[in-house]
Amino acid sequence: MNVLAAAPTRPPTEADDGRGVRALICAIAAVPVLVYVVVAAARVGYPYELEWMEGGSVELARRVAAGQPLYGPPTLEFTPWPYPPGYAALAALAAELVGPGFAALRWVSIVASLVVLAALVLILRQVSGRWLPGVVAAGVYAATYGPAGLSADVGRVDSVLVALVLLALLAAIRARAAAGGVLVAVILVAASATKQTAVPIALVMLAVLVWRRRRAGSVAAALYAGLLALGVGAADRWSLGWFVDYVVALLPGHPVVGHQFVTFWLVDLGLVLLPVVLLALFARFARFDRRTAGGGPSPGAGREPGLDLLVAVAAALVLVAWASRLHSGGAANVLMTAYAGAALLVGLAVARLQGSRRGVVAVALALGAQVLVTLPSVRHAVPTAADRQAGDAVVAALTALPGRVLLPDHPYYLTLAGKTPAAHTVAISDVLRAGPSRARDALLARLGTGPGAELADVQVIVLDRDDDLALFNPQALTDFARVRLAPGAGTADPTVFSPVGGIPGRPSVVLLRRGVDVSGIDLRPLVAP
Secondary structure, three states: OOHHHHOOOOOOOHHHHHHHHHHHHHHHHHHHHHHHHHHHHHHOOOOOOOEOOHHHHHHHHHHHHOOOOOOOOOOOOOOOOOOOOHHHHHHHHHHHHHOOOHHHHHHHHHHHHHHHHHHHHHHHHHHHOOOHHHHHHHHHHHHOOOOOOOOOOOOOOHHHHHHHHHHHHHHHHHOOOHHHHHHHHHHHHHHHOOOOOHHHHHHHHHHHHHHHOHHHHHHHHHHHHHHHHHHHHHHHHHOOOHHHHHHHOOHHHOOEOOOHHHHHHHHHHHHOOHHHHHHHHHHHHOOOOOOOOOOOOOOOOOOOHHHHHHHHHHHHHHHHHHHHHHEOOOOHHHHHHHHHHHHHHHHHHHHHHOOOHHHHHHHHHHHHHHHHHHHHHHOOOOOOHHHHHHHHHHHHHHHHOOOEEEOOOOHHHHHHOOOOOOOOHHHHHHHHOOOOOHHHHHHHHHHOOOOOOHHHHEEEEEEOOHHHHHHOOOOHHHHEEEOOOOOOOOOOOOOOOOOOEOOOOOOOEEEEEOOOOOOOOOOHHHOOO
């Protein structure tokens, strides 16, 4: 008698089927994560800008490494950025380890972005008691790499900001006593020293922590307020008041982009995240028996403090991104906080649905659709060999130019060419758009024709586009003539060597001071065809 054949078998259950679907969900979530890792690895060594503000970040790191101030009167060589010094200091430290240039800053962002993915998993594991919600959240966040402007791995502040906020949230969820409150405060101060948008998120997090866990929250709130006030006071005193001028007072003076009151919700969140938004709605309103599929109860039945913290911080992350989008100049990179907040909320929806076979099937379908919707946006993320060759030609042409050259859209290319660096277009524009201030008055004097005008020392101005001429006093430009080549002679093709993320553009307009001799210099790489 065959014992195995005679042994009774257990019929398959919905729980067995649920495990198979959850394995499929994990596999789907891994796809955008792997795509991001592969793309980031392919991009990290690219010697030119992946996004047009990266060069400005490299110059900030160089200033910190050289012991030069980050805040002071604006000049054409350097105009301060309206951001706290934390990221610049971290980038300078990375440059000491890796070497100067883009790679050091990109490694900082890559590591920070991986911390973001791990933190999403751990936060949702802590709140829901399951791994699946966090895995899905990490997959959703990785899938937004393209819609967020391919910014997660570039030399910009955003990945570090999101990583620190999520680490603070994880610490807050786990905080039970004073020591936990100290850790929360320290991480939030680091986040606030990285970018000002961390401050409102910190206030929300601390308010909920004080409400739900008074001892840890009170310590965290008091320490955060004290350290932040001390840091701002010291920075402003050392910079003779310029720190507050740039970091506190500048950005609120910028105009508001009216259509973003609606576009942010309908496009940036609604259309981009449509599959998982529908999933969240399904989780909210569906009725099913959660005793099947082995998922266990949904989180928050007893309103755990961790759940309140997660929901409040997720909402704050989204609202901060909205405020940044409303601000003129708020590009796609500011959406990274919104997508992190949305990923947390999607994770909560998964925690609610995972106890039902119907629910986990819905999760698999929604996550698969989300990956299909957003993954194609990374198809042009890696620069080509033609981009590298064009970059080499641009730097060679800049090197050959006589005297002082102004290249405000890509100041680090001047450093590569052995020239005096220039203030970045964004930093100049931020000051000029902010309304009356001593920084604006000083910068207008530098750009003008009167005493103190630096433009008198410039022989060549190289710009990305005609619109950039608006940065300068028209009277000051009367001493310059635009370089015109024979039709089709220029090789500054706008489809080559333009940064693959952010605002497109490459050096293509040359203004030459009258009387300056450039005979024998190949200007074709700097002039549009």
